[in-house]
Structure formats: C-alpha cells, structure tokens
Amino acid sequence: MRSARHGPGRGGRRRTAAAVLALGLLAGCQATQPSGTASTAGGVAQAGTSTAAADSADTGSGGGPGVVLPPTSGTFDYQLGGAYDVDGLDVVARDATESPAPGAYSICYVNGFQTQPGDTAQWRSEREDLLLHDASGELVVDPDWPDELVLDPSTQAQRDGILAVLGPVIAGCAQDGFQAVEIDNLDTWTRFTDAETGLVDEDGALALARAYVEVAHEHGLAIGQKNAAELAGAGRDLGFDFAVTEECAVYDECGVYTAAYGEHVLQIEYDDALPVPFDEVCALPDRAPLTILRDRMLQPADAGGHREQCP
Numbered sequence: 527m528r529s530a531r532h533g534p535g536r537g538g539r540r541r542t543a544a545a546v547l548a549l550g551l552l553a554g555c556q557a558t559q560p561s562g563t564a565s566t567a568g569g570v571a572q573a574g575t576s577t578a579a580a581d582s583a584d585t586g587s588g589g590g591p592g593v594v595l596p597p598t599s600g601t602f603d604y605q606l607g608g609a610y611d612v613d614g615l616d617v618v619a620r621d622a623t624e625s626p627a628p629g630a631y632s633i634c635y636v637n638g639f640q641t642q643p644g645d646t647a648q649w650r651s652e653r654e655d656l657l658l659h660d661a662s663g664e665l666v667v668d669p670d671w672p673d674e675l676v677l678d679p680s681t682q683a684q685r686d687g688i689l690a691v692l693g694p695v696i697a698g699c700a701q702d703g704f705q706a707v708e709i710d711n712l713d714t715w716t717r718f719t720d721a722e723t724g725l726v727d728e729d730g731a732l733a734l735a736r737a738y739v740e741v742a743h744e745h746g747l748a749i750g751q752k753n754a755a756e757l758a759g760a761g762r763d764l765g766f767d768f769a770v771t772e773e774c775a776v777y778d779e780c781g782v783y784t785a786a787y788g789e790h791v792l793q794i795e796y797d798d799a800l801p802v803p804f805d806e807v808c809a810l811p812d813r814a815p816l817t818i819l820r821d822r823m824l825q826p827a828d829a830g831g832h833r834e835q836c837p
Contacts, residue, residue, distance in 0.1 A: 592746035593743055593746060593747065593748050593767065594631075594705055594706075594748060595706075595748050595767055595768055595790050596617050596631050596633065596705075596706060596748070596750075596768055596790060596792065596816075597616050597617055597631055597816075598789040598790060598815045598816065599616075599815060599816070600615075600616030600617060600816070601614055601615050601616050601617070601835060602615070602616065602617040602618070602792060602816040602817075602818055602835060603615050603617075603618050603619075603818065603833060604618075604619050604792075604794045604818060604820055604824060605618060605619060605620045605621075605624075605627075605824065605826065606619065606620070606621055606635055606824045607823050607824030607825045607826060608624075608824075608825065608826035609621075609624040609625070609627070609826065610826035611627075612833070615627060615629075615630045616630055616631060617630060617631045617633070617792065617816060618630045618631070618632050618633070619632075619633040619634075619635060619708060619770065619792070620632065620633070620634065620635065621634075621635045622634050622635055622636050622695055622698070622699055625702060625703075626702060626703045626704045626705075631705050631706070632703065632704045632705055632706075633704065633705070633706045633707065633708055633750065633770070633792075634696075634699035634702075634704040634706065634707045634708070634747075635707075635708055635710065636692065636695055636696060636699070636707055636708070636709055636710070637674070637709075637710045637711060638692060638709035638710060638711060638712070638734070638735070638738055639676070639677050639679070639709075639710070639711035639712065639714040639726075639731065639734070640668055640671070640674040640675065640676050640677060640710075640711050640714060641657075641674050641675045641677070642674070643673040643674065646673060646674065646675055649675060650665070650675070653687065653691065655684075655687065656677060656678060656684055656687045656688055656691070657675050657676065657677060657678055658675070658676040658677065658678040658718065658724050658725075658726060659678070659724070660721075660722060660723050660724045661721050661722045661723075666718060666723070666724030668717075676714060676718060676724060676726065677714075678726070678727075678730075679726070679727065679730040679731050679733065679734035680726075680727035680730040681730065682733075684730070685730065685733060685734045685737060688734060689734075689737055689738075689741065692738075693741050696738065696741050696742055696745065696747065697741070697745050699745075699747060700745035700746055700747050701745075704747065705747065705748065706742075706747055706748035706749065706750060706767075706768070707738075707742050707747050707748075707749050707750070708749070708750040708751075708752045708770045709735070709738050709749065709750070709751070709752060710752045710753075711752070712731070712735055712751060712752060712753070712754045712757060712761065713753060713754035713756070713757060714726050714731060715727065715728045715730075715731040715732075716754070716756070716757075732760065732764065735761070735764050735766075736764045736765065739764055739765035739766060740765075743765070748767040748768060749765070749766055749767055750766060750767065750768045750769055750770045750792070751766040751768070751769045751770070751787075752769075752770045752771075753770070753771055753772055755771070755774065755777070755779040755782040755783060756782075758782050758783050758785070758786035758787070759785075759786050761786070762786045762787065766787075767787075767790065768787055768790035768791065768792070769783045769786070769787045769790070769791045769792070770791075770792045770794070771783050771791060771792070771793050771794070771814070772794050772795075772796070773794070773795055773796060773799060774793060774813075774814075775793070775795055775800070775807045775810060775813060776795065776799050776800065776801065780793065780810065780812045780813050780814065781812035783814070784812050784814065789814070789815050791814035791815075791816075792814060792816050793813060793814035793816065793817040793818070794817075794818055794820055795807055795817065795818070795819050795820070796819070796820060796821070796822045797819055797820070797821055797822070797832070798821075798822055799822075800819075804819045804834060804836075807819075807836070808836035808837065813836065816835070816836075817835065817836040818833060818834065818835045818836070819833070819834040819835075820832065820833055
C-alpha cells in the first residue's frame with residue numbers, strides 16, 4: 527500500500543538525511559533536536575496558508591501552541607514525484623527536498639523508518655550501526671523498494687542515533703515553511719518479523735514514532751500517520767494529528783482512518799488500481815473529505831491532466 531511514496535528525480539537540498547548525516551556521527555548516541563519555538567513555526571504556518579485553508583484549519587490537535595491541522599475542505603494534491611504549480615491548491619504534500627507550495631498548507635514527506643535512495647550509500651558508509659541486519663549479518667533491504675534499507679530502532683541508543691540524523695530533517699521542514707510532516711513506513715515492523723530475514727522490534731518502532739511526534743510538535747509542525755490502517759488507533763494514541771492514506775478504497779479500510787482521525791484524513795487513490803470508477807469512490811460514505819486520484823508515480827509532467835478530486 528506504499529505504492530507511490532516518491533518518484534524519480536529526487537533532489538539533494540540541505541535537509542536530506544545525507545546532508546545531516548555528519549550530525550549523527552558527531553552526536554553518537556545523543557539525538558540532535560535543534561531548538562525552536564512552536565509559536566514561531568506556527569506563525570509561519572498560518573502566514574503561508576491560503577484563505578480557504580486558514581478558514582478550515584483546526585488548531586485543536588493536541589500538538590501544542592502553533593500546531594495547525596490540515597484543512598478538511600478545498601483542493602489537495604500529492605506531489606512526491608516532483609513539485610509543480612497548480613493554481614488554487616489549499617493542501618499540498620511534497621518531499622522534504624522540495625520547497626513548500628506558496629499559499630497552500632504544505633506537508634513535508636520524510637521516510638522515518640527506511641533510508642531514501644539518494645541517502646542509502648551514506649547511511650551504509652557512515653552509520654551502518656543504525657541499519658537493520660538479518661541473522662547472517664547482512665543489511666536488510668525492502669524487497670518492494672530495493673534501493674531502501676531498513677532502519678533498526680530496537681534500542682534507545684539506536685533511536686537516538688536515528689533521531690540525530692532525521693531530527694534535523696524534520697526541523698528543516700519547519701524552518702522552510704511547511705506546516706506539517708508525514709512520516710512514512712510506520713508499518714515497517716509489521717513487514718519484517720523474522721530474525722532470519724530481518725526483525726524490526728515493534729516496541730522500538732513505536733517508541734521511535736512517538737519521538738518523531740515530539741520533534742514535530744516541538745517545531746510547531748502537525749504530524750501525519752502514513753498508511754498502516756491497522757495502527758490507526760495506536761497512531762492516534764502516539765500523538766499523530768492526521769492521516770495520509772494511499773489506496774484505502776482499494777483495500778476497504780478508509781473507515782478505519784476516519785474512525786481514528788475524523789475528517790483529518792488525506793486520501794490518495796491511483797488510476798491503475800481502482801476496481802470501480804473514481805466517482806464511485808467519491809460516493810463512499812467513509813472516504814476522506816479530501817480525496818484525489820493520481821498517477822501511480824506521481825509525475826509532475828502535464829500536471830493538470832492526471833489529477834482528479836472528489837467534489
């Protein structure tokens with residue numbers, strides 16, 4: 527269900543894990559969490575949000591002062607395959623290597639439990655100790671994404687090391703004007719459950735998720751759970767403010783997200799997988815208020831021709 531987390535052509539701006547990996551080396555077992563005030567980040571968030579977004583934004587997330595939830599009305603786009611401009615967007619998700627969309631509530635994508643393709647080599651060479659190994663000592667690769675290695679959050683020292691690398695990436699999202707962050711691969715521990723092929727510790731993974739929530743809120747960012755319907759209730763308890771779901775209509779699990787997060791769910795469906803026409807998805811009683819249809823690789827080319835939104 528993590529079908530199109532990101533597309534080709536990823537950049538290498540200062541917020542990538544590769545750019546801050548040196549901080550992890552210096553920090554050792556101590557997490558680097560740059561200081562910042564929620565009120566300052568929150569001010570940036572509100573100033574950068576369109577009128578429609580500001581009118582429908584909800585500040586009652588429980589994330590603290592300055593944390594603003596995504597709007598539940600307006601127009602939405604999911605641009606992980608590359609940023610592009612569309613007039614009148616109210617909510618836009620982009621990769622952490624991109625800039626936020628002017629005038630829209632902008633969500634910053636961060637892969638919190640696996641390496642990104644452009645950063646994998648540096649993780650291997652400089653922080654292999656933070657990567658998951660199988661029973662034979664080999665690094666564990668995600669078979670669905672063979673250019674991504676799995677992080678190992680099993681101990682406090684491991685989690686501190688991971689946060690030393692990715693904490694500044696999250697902080698950078700706030701500094702650049704994003705209002706929220708979505709953390710991908712929360713469900714990694716459900717897919718690597720055998721010590722022979724690689725075992726992700728469930729308690730460690732959930733503790734790392736809670737740490738991401740704390741870092742995001744510290745910097746005035748709302749934080750979204752990405753996929754993992756089976757963890758929706760647990761994710762809400764961990765402090766996630768909203769959810770981003772891919773293909774919940776295909777897997778008949780949209781209601782699980784809305785039960786946990788109410789209207790604060792952003793739904794993406796892909797045009798090559800729907801078993802029914804998109805207008806039938808839009809008619810589902812449990813679909814998210816902001817539901818869009820995109821091409822699977824989320825390509826920016828001819829943007830106006832491959833994005834459709836439920837009315």
